[in-house]
Amino acid sequence: MTAAYTLYAKPGFAATTIERLCSEARISNRAFYECFGGREELLQALHERCVEESLAVVAKAVQEAPNTLEGRIQAGIRAYIEFTTADWRRARIMHVEVRRSGDVLTMSRQRAVDAFARLIQEASADFLQVAPLNRRLLALGVIGALQELLIEWLLADEQPDIDELVDAAAHIFMRSLGSPEPA
Template sequence: MTGSARPQGGRRYRGRSTDELRAERRQRLLDAALARIGRRGYAGLTIERVCSDARVSTRHFYEHFGSREALLQALFERFTDDTRRIVGEALSSGDGDPMERALGAVAAFVRFALADPARARLAFIETVGVSPDMERRRRDAIGHFVSLIAGAAEQLAERGVLPRRQFHLAAVALVGATNELIVEWLSGDTGLSASQMERAIMDLFRTLIMGARARSGAAP
């Protein structure tokens, strides 16, 4: 056998493989795009400016993303992947009170969304009305969280915490209310900090649960 095996990812530059360099460039493009969307919105996003901010060439941009919208979709996918992981971990953590676990999952989602205003603006404002494909992705994400809330409510009903009923429309309403409250917070008109807005949203969920219990006489 002659020669030597090439390192995984091809040639190395300053100790990093070409695959590692590609991954770093992609990450820089995503981070630069998110920062610019946070400042100027999707309408103010151009490939040239993102490449300049990320210190990559437009040739490298097109190695990762076929268009400006593809970049937006990648950012939104990163947001939804992160939130699904965070909510899933909260729902499956521990063996405590099921209602508090469900509320903890909602709080984890809201806290993550509000922790970075640029990220929240991307997810709740800048993806709206971009294209039919982007709208489908957005509706799919909303549907996923509607299903999670409805499923958690059904589990609470099985334990006697909530009355038995069809929870889909209630879950749609709660997801929509959460979405609009976050958009209102992003406007800056509420005067609330991120932690105060989180408490306001959680108060809404708790009030609705308490009202459902009181109306049906479900066990506390």
């Protein structure tokens, strides 16, 4: 899994063969197939591990945040962005390779988005001021915005500063969830 974590991040899932994975991991092809049905299954396991770890970090940050919408949003976004960007491989697997892998991660990605949407809905339920709008759709919209900000961080010639990402994402979240602009 360690070899896949690096190789699937760069050169990427499509460019990584089983032979290359096994060579990097110093295992036989047979040993690989005793653990995984194929490289797609390995990518799914890596993606799900990254998502589970991210969800745990964000949930803890939101739980420990001040009991305000802004406090929860700031804490959750900062925790997610800092955790995700702390290891570029994690960021690439979760935000670039998940899209490049085609149908391989469709269900895994959907489960991840659903889990993050529920987390956002729960964290903001007591504070939302936008009654007529579908709260799930709002959560999905802000998740999409955050994903695009992280893709920009990964692929830009000049990476935006982490604080800039947090500020932009917090602004989007606060405005989208119907609260006045952050103080």
